[in-house]
Amino acid sequence: MSRSFSVGELKGLDVPEAIRKFLGTLLESGAVKAVLVPKHTPANNMVTQVLVADREKLDGADPLAPVQMINAAHAVRELAKEPLEQNEGKIAAVLRPCEVRAVIELIKLKQILPDSLYLIGYDCPGVYDVKEYRDRVEAVGDADKVRGEVLEQFGNLKERKAEAAADPEAVLRGACQLCTHFTADSADLSLCWIGAEDHSLLVNVPSEKGEQLAQAMEGAAGLEEIREAPGRTKQIEAVRDRRLKAQEQDQVELLSELQACIRCYNCREVCPICYCKECLLIPAKMGYSSERYLRRAQKKGQIKMPVDTVLYHLTKMNHMASSCVACGLCEQACPMDIPLGRIYSRVGRHVQALFDYVPGRSLEEELPVTTFKEEELPQVEDIKR
Amino acid sequence: MERSTFEPRIIGFLCNWCTYAGADLAGTSRIQYPPNIRIIRMMCSGSLDPTYVLKVLLEGADGVLIGGCHPGECHYISGNLKARRRVAILKSVLQDAGLEPERVWLRWISASEGAYFAETVQEMVDHIRALGPNPLKLEWAV
Numbered sequence: 276m277s278r279s280f281s282v283g284e285l286k287g288l289d290v291p292e293a294i295r296k297f298l299g300t301l302l303e304s305g306a307v308k309a310v311l312v313p314k315h316t317p318a319n320n321m322v323t324q325v326l327v328a329d330r331e332k333l334d335g336a337d338p339l340a341p342v343q344m345i346n347a348a349h350a351v352r353e354l355a356k357e358p359l360e361q362n363e364g365k366i367a368a369v370l371r372p373c374e375v376r377a378v379i380e381l382i383k384l385k386q387i388l389p390d391s392l393y394l395i396g397y398d399c400p401g402v403y404d405v406k407e408y409r410d411r412v413e414a415v416g417d418a419d420k421v422r423g424e425v426l427e428q429f430g431n432l433k434e435r436k437a438e439a440a441a442d443p444e445a446v447l448r449g450a451c452q453l454c455t456h457f458t459a460d461s462a463d464l465s466l467c468w469i470g471a472e473d474h475s476l477l478v479n480v481p482s483e484k485g486e487q488l489a490q491a492m493e494g495a496a497g498l499e500e501i502r503e504a505p506g507r508t509k510q511i512e513a514v515r516d517r518r519l520k521a522q523e524q525d526q527v528e529l530l531s532e533l534q535a536c537i538r539c540y541n542c543r544e545v546c547p548i549c550y551c552k553e554c555l556l557i558p559a560k561m562g563y564s565s566e567r568y569l570r571r572a573q574k575k576g577q578i579k580m581p582v583d584t585v586l587y588h589l590t591k592m593n594h595m596a597s598s599c600v601a602c603g604l605c606e607q608a609c610p611m612d613i614p615l616g617r618i619y620s621r622v623g624r625h626v627q628a629l630f631d632y633v634p635g636r637s638l639e640e641e642l643p644v645t646t647f648k649e650e651e652l653p654q655v656e657d658i659k660r
Numbered sequence: 661m662e663r664s665t666f667e668p669r670i671i672g673f674l675c676n677w678c679t680y681a682g683a684d685l686a687g688t689s690r691i692q693y694p695p696n697i698r699i700i701r702m703m704c705s706g707s708l709d710p711t712y713v714l715k716v717l718l719e720g721a722d723g724v725l726i727g728g729c730h731p732g733e734c735h736y737i738s739g740n741l742k743a744r745r746r747v748a749i750l751k752s753v754l755q756d757a758g759l760e761p762e763r764v765w766l767r768w769i770s771a772s773e774g775a776y777f778a779e780t781v782q783e784m785v786d787h788i789r790a791l792g793p794n795p796l797k798l799e800w801a802v
Contacts, residue, residue: 528758529756529757529758530757530758530759530802533802534801534802555709555711556711575720575798575800576800577800578800579800579801579802583715583718584802585718585757585802586711586714586715586718586802589710589714589718589753589754589757590709590710590711590714592753593710593711593714593746593749593750593753594710596749596752596753597749621756622752622753622756625752625755625756626749626752626753629748629749629752630745643745643749644742644745644746644749647738647741647742647744647745648741649731649732649741651744652744652745652748654748655744655747655748655751655766656744656766656767656768
């Protein structure tokens with residue numbers, strides 16, 4: 276059962292400041308030895324993952340900054356690939372919901388050891404493409420302002436006008452525009468601002484592991500149990516409904532879009548779910564002898580170079596779509612601007628629906644491809660579909 | 661009566677223990693079935709990576725038959741049931757890609773069902789003939 280807390284010492288602070296203070300108190304409590312958190316770079320034009328062990332270094336930490344360089348699950352994987360020595364203590368990873376979900380998938384895929392980790396999620400307002408973010412920061416000259424705009428758009432600070440002429444979300448990354456998992460419900464502890472009154476930050480504790488953290492902090496931070504913020508559910512549902520509709524309306528001609536693929540493998544490199552050390556889709560395995568290229572061209576009349584770009588994507592989809600968390604990093608990484616975030620998230624949604632599976636929803640749910648039911652999927656054996 | 665000259669080309673990925681043996685039985689029993697199928701023997705339908713099915717479809721095969729043991733009879737206990745999930749994923753992806761999932765068939769055919777194997781091939785050839793050639797055959801940009 277999930278519990279909500281308001282945090283005494285955070286009252287009256289704006290959300291990013293409250294998050295920093297919360298993390299500082301967490302470090303000070305000794306419950307964790309370090310936090311992994313997004314932080315503004317010294318040049319202040321980008322936000323990168325930083326593992327902070329010293330409370331003083333939390334200045335500039337800003338999980339809500341609307342940019343995502345990597346899916347932080349990659350960083351978590353580095354930090355939790357082997358057990359830490361007992362006295363090293365634990366690491367709290369401050370993650371976007373899509374990152375929490377990716378970490379949970381990777382735990383299930385046995386790529387991350389959960390023992391030394393606390394997952395701290397937070398309500399995510401979405402992000403810009405990195406280039407867009409950099410341009411905006413440069414134009415506005417103030418990263419705080421760029422973040423503020425996104426938060427405001429999301430509708431926390433002002434009541435969102437449902438019939439606004441232009442969709443303000445349309446500037447966000449494609450995957451974010453369609454994201455319905457923008458709250459971190461499967462984290463150990465979740466920092467919530469959606470629907471909270473007077474800008475305060477609330478702490479949701481959905482898991483038992485999170486309880487440990489909450490208890491460690493109770494005295495220090497002045498946690499005070501409250502009922503969940505009254506406006507929260509309503510606001511979450513409003514955004515979710517809007518995006519579900521957008522998902523339905525989203526049309527993308529997959530095959531024709533994929534024709535622009537240059538098979539650079541960027542989408543695979545940045546994908547949190549593509550963890551295989553040896554990939555079936557490496558060039559050596561997808562390539563042919565010179566002789567065979569010629570024979571194929573003769574057979575078909577012509578072949579596109581590089582070959583098998585569609586085979587690459589369709590195979591990748593078959594391998595990872597059941598666990599795709601729709602973070603959209605593939606889209607950001609694509610040098611050809613193929614709307615991969617929309618493509619992969621759509622394919623993922625349909626595959627996941629077959630098994631009533633939501634990646635990262637729970638550690639207990641088995642991965643669809645590692646299990647089965649004796650009676651299921653009759654439509655697969657029916658030739659018509 | 662005018663007859664189509666289109667002869668579907670079907671690739672069969674058949675499990676060693678059941679469907680391949682079923683195909684063998686059809687042959688040794690001299691049961692007639694259309695020669696449109698090219699058979700590739702797998703140890704288990706569960707060992708078939710979807711990439712092979714995609715590859716032959718993108719190369720222009722008109723249909724793919726995946727044959728495994730009946731549920732509960734898999735030589736490797738549950739490979740066929742895992743295959744069923746993979747085929748479900750594959751068909752879903754094909755659908756999203758605008759390709760025709762009905763070109764991919766999954767059938768459970770045991771080693772004693774030579775006649776059923778022959779029937780399946782006949783049924784599939786008829787179905788694919790009606791469906792027409794795989795449009796990807798002429799598609800060079802994939």
